[in-house]
Structures are given as C-alpha cells and as structure tokens.
Amino acid sequence: MLAEMAQAKGGDFCIIRTHKTEPQRTWPDPTGPFSQIILPGIRLPLGENRAIAVAASPIRHLARLTPDIVILAGFGLAMWQAYRWCRAHNIPYIIRFDGWARSDAVFANPVRAKMRQIMIKHASGAIAASQPGKNWFLTHGMATDKITLVPIAPSFAPLPGNALPGFNQRPYDLLWCGRPTKPKGFDHFLSLAAALYRQNAISRICVVGVPPHDNAILQAKLAQGGLCPITTVLAPVPPHHLPALYASARLFLLPSLSDAYGVAVVEAITCQTIALASDQVGVAHDVLVAGETMLPLPDQGLDGWLGPVKRLLTDPVYRDRHLSLQKQAARTITPRLIAQHTWHACQTAIA
Numbered sequence: 001m002l003a004e005m006a007q008a009k010g011g012d013f014c015i016i017r018t019h020k021t022e023p024q025r026t027w028p029d030p031t032g033p034f035s036q037i038i039l040p041g042i043r044l045p046l047g048e049n050r051a052i053a054v055a056a057s058p059i060r061h062l063a064r065l066t067p068d069i070v071i072l073a074g075f076g077l078a079m080w081q082a083y084r085w086c087r088a089h090n091i092p093y094i095i096r097f098d099g100w101a102r103s104d105a106v107f108a109n110p111v112r113a114k115m116r117q118i119m120i121k122h123a124s125g126a127i128a129a130s131q132p133g134k135n136w137f138l139t140h141g142m143a144t145d146k147i148t149l150v151p152i153a154p155s156f157a158p159l160p161g162n163a164l165p166g167f168n169q170r171p172y173d174l175l176w177c178g179r180p181t182k183p184k185g186f187d188h189f190l191s192l193a194a195a196l197y198r199q200n201a202i203s204r205i206c207v208v209g210v211p212p213h214d215n216a217i218l219q220a221k222l223a224q225g226g227l228c229p230i231t232t233v234l235a236p237v238p239p240h241h242l243p244a245l246y247a248s249a250r251l252f253l254l255p256s257l258s259d260a261y262g263v264a265v266v267e268a269i270t271c272q273t274i275a276l277a278s279d280q281v282g283v284a285h286d287v288l289v290a291g292e293t294m295l296p297l298p299d300q301g302l303d304g305w306l307g308p309v310k311r312l313l314t315d316p317v318y319r320d321r322h323l324s325l326q327k328q329a330a331r332t333i334t335p336r337l338i339a340q341h342t343w344h345a346c347q348t349a350i351a
Contacts, residue, residue, distance in 0.1 A: 001339035003034035014065055018053035018078045019043060037061050039078060057081045066326055068161045069346045071127070075116045083119045092124035092349045096150075098260040098282060100136035116140070124349035127342065129261050130282030148345035151283055153335045154267040155239040164272050172232070173202035173313060175249030175273070177242070178209050178264055180218060185278060187221075188255035188298055192309065194225030195302050201310050208234045208245050246271035251312055255305065256281050256296060269330045274312055274323050276305075287329035293322055 015036040020029075030036065037292075041055030058078050062070070062085050070086050070093040072079045086093040117140065120126070124152035125146045128134040132146075137147050174193055180186040196202045210233050222228045229294050237245065246252065252268035254277040262281035269275055269287065277284040278297050288294035299307045312319050 001336055002342060005339065005343045007033060011068070012065075014061075014067075016058045016061055016078075016082075017057045018076060019051065052076065053078065062086075064194075067091060069093065069124075069350050070318055071342075072123075073097070073135055073348070075099075075112060075119070076348045080115050080119070083122075085121060094125040094345060094349050095119060095123045095137075096127040097135070098129050098133040100260060100282070102131045116307065120291065125345055127345055132282055133260065136318040146349075148341055148348075149284065149286075150338055150345070151333045152261045152263045152266065152339045153333055153338050154270045155263065156242050156267070157240075158270045159243045161272070167250055167316075167319070170248055170250045170273075172204045172206040172249040173251060174309075175246065175252050175268075175269075176205070176207045176209070177245060177252065178254075180207065180210050180214065183256070183258045185255035185257055185259075185297075188257075188305075189253055190221055190225050190227065192255065192298070192302055192305055193254065194227055195306055196309060197225075197227060197230060199306075200247070201306075201313065202230070202282070204230050204232070206232045206234065206245070206249060209236050209284045210234070211236060242267060243271050246273050249273055251276060251309065251330055253309070254278065254281055255295075257297060266333050268331050269323075269326045272327070274319055275326060276308060276312065287333075289322065289325060 006013040013034040015034060017036065017038050018041065020038050039053070039055035039058060041053050043051050043053050045051050053076065055078055061080055062082060070082060070091060072082055072093055073096045075097060083093060104138070120137070120140050120142055123142070125148065126136055126142045127148050127150045128138045129150065130150050131149070134147050134149055138144060176186065176189050178184055193202065193205050205227065207218070212235060215233065218233060219228070222231050246268050250273070252264070252273050252275045254262070254264060254275070256278050257280055259281040262277065262283035265275045265277050265281060265283050265287065275288065276293050276295070277288060279285070279290070279294050280297060284294040292308060295305055295308065312322065
C-alpha cells in the first residue's frame with residue numbers, strides 16, 4: 001500500500017533488508033509493487049529470536065535510489081551507515097523502533113546506546129507501535145509532535161464475522177499462540193492453566209507454536225502441571241492458518257515478560273476472541289483495560305490473574321463488554337490505515 005501511494009505521486013518504494021527472514025518466525029516473504037534488496041553478509045544468532053547481521057553497506061543502494069525520505073527500522077550497523085549517508089546528503093529520515101520492552105537491558109551496550117542517541121537527535125520523525133513506544137521516544141528527547149503512533153496489523157486477512165463461531169461453540173477455553181518461551185510468558189501461562197484446571201474452571205486448552213524439537217520439553221512441563229489430558233499441542237503454522245486457531249478459543253492469554261509490539265493480541269481480537277495480557281505487551285496499553293484485561297505480571301502469585309480469567313469465561317455481560325471495547329479499540333488497526341499513517345509521517349518529516 002505504501003508502494004501504491006508512492007507510485008500515485010510518480011515515485012517508488014524500496015525495502016533494504018539485512019535479513020531475509022526473522023528468526024523463529026513464519027512470516028510470508030513480502031511481495032508487491034516495490035523493489036527489495038537483501039544485503040549480503042553474515043548473520044550471527046544471539047539467542048531467542050535475535051540475530052546480528054554483519055552485512056554489506058546499504059550506501060551504494062541509497063545513492064542509486066536517491067530517496068526523498070528513509071525509514072530506519074531498528075538500530076544496527078546498516079541503519080547507522082544509512083543514517084550517516086542521510087546526514088551527509090541532507091535526506092530526512094524517520095526512526096521506527098520499539099525498544100521500550102527490556103531492549104536496553106538485554107543489549108546493555110554503551111556504544112549502541114550512543115549510536116541510538118545520535119540517530120534520534122537528528123531524526124526528522126519517529127514511528128512507535130504503542131503508547132509505551134511513544135513514551136520511550138519522548139524520554140530519549142524526541143519532540144511529541146514528531147512521533148507518529150503506527151501499530152502493527154494482523155499478519156492475516158480477517159475472516160468475516162459470520163464465519164466466526166460463537167463463544168459457546170469454541171472448543172478451547174484458553175489459547176497460547178506464539179513461541180513457548182519464558183520471555184513470552186509461557187511459564188506463567190502454564191501455571192495459570194494448571195491452577196484453573198485444578199479449580200475446574202477450564203476443561204480444554206490449545207498450545208500453538210511448538211517446534212517438533214521442543215515437544216518433549218513441553219510434554220514434561222504439561223505433565224508437571226497435570227495438563228496433558230486437556231492440552232492440544234500444535235506446531236508453528238503460517239499466518240493464513242491462524243484465524244481458525246484464534247477463533248477456536250474463548251480466551252487468548254498472553255502474560256508476556258517482554259513483548260514490544262503484541263501483534264498476537266490484535267490478531268485474537270480480530271477473530272472476536274477476548275484477550276487478556278500483561279502490561280509488558282505494547283499494544284495492550286492501547287486496546288485493553290488496565291486492571292481488568294491488562295494486568296501486572298503474576299510474579300508475586302497467580303491470584304491477581306485467576307479472578308479476571310474466570311470472570312471473563314463465566315460472566316457473559318462482563319465478557320461482552322470487554323470484547324466490544326477491544327474490537328472498538330482495534331478497529332483502526334488495518335493495513336490501509338497503517339499505510340496512511342506511515343505515509344503522513346513521511347510527508348510531515350519531508351515538510
């Protein structure tokens with residue numbers, strides 16, 4: 001959509017990437033009326049879902065493209081090189097980054113922090129995906145009128161409302177959809193599910209996103225919590241399979257320890273599945289209700305989560321009110337509106 005907007009003005013759109021794919025993701029390969037360049041180089045894994053690219057410089061591509069504006073997504077060596085080129089040629093640039101969720105603590109790199117500070121200081125604008133991301137830019141000195149809030153859209157086209165089953169027709173009480181790792185809150189999810197099962201509050205759960213090589217570890221965790229009899233386990237699936245899975249559950253639970261974006265929350269709501277997430281999930285601050293469907297991490301005990309989960313599962317009036325609020329808050333998170341907001345941010349930066 002951004003490419004179409006650029007072409008309508010007689011321009012073009014190009015994506016320069018340091019990675020062909022994101023680790024532990026099954027995003028479709030982007031295609032469309034735009035060009036894209038994958039910089040050659042070496043990709044070094046840094047653990048869960050992180051890798052660093054020692055890639056060729058993007059400068060010669062930027063010089064050939066002569067862009068009116070550049071969007072720098074993240075903080076790596078290629079982005080630093082692109083920033084230097086933009087500054088040398090007086091090209092405005094926008095920074096798109098959501099490092100508020102423990103990113104600084106994870107990297108703890110003073111050189112990286114200094115690079116980021118310099119890039120933010122000279123940027124013509126910033127794009128954040130959530131209110132915490134916007135606040136992060138503010139604390140790093142970005143003026144509020146230069147920050148555009150542009151959330152992340154679902155990774156699939158939503159099903160029509162009449163194709164989604166009602167609450168009582170959904171086979172699973174709880175759904176996990178994502179990487180089954182501690183930073184994502186999977187251990188909290190299992191602890192909550194086990195406690196709810198012991199209290200006869202749930203009878204079926206589904207865990208989606210478990211690679212085959214992690215299945216034995218998962219089965220041991222399920223057995224420890226007594227959850228094996230009620231759990232369906234599925235491997236990672238491509239995005240077009242997700243709507244049916246989200247729509248099979250009554251409640252989507254994401255007690256994540258660190259989730260800068262939280263696209264899964266929006267995806268669940270798109271499938272008319274009520275969402276309950278931690279306050280460490282970026283989009284939760286924009287589409288959920290603090291103290292009711294957005295809660296502090298259950299580090300000090302599960303009681304603060306068990307009550308809200310049971311109420312959402314058993315109180316139709318309460319549940320319908322929150323689902324209505326969530327759908328209303330997420331209704332503008334569509335690819336077209338996101339493209340329009342991004343386009344407007346570019347125009348503002350150029351001006």
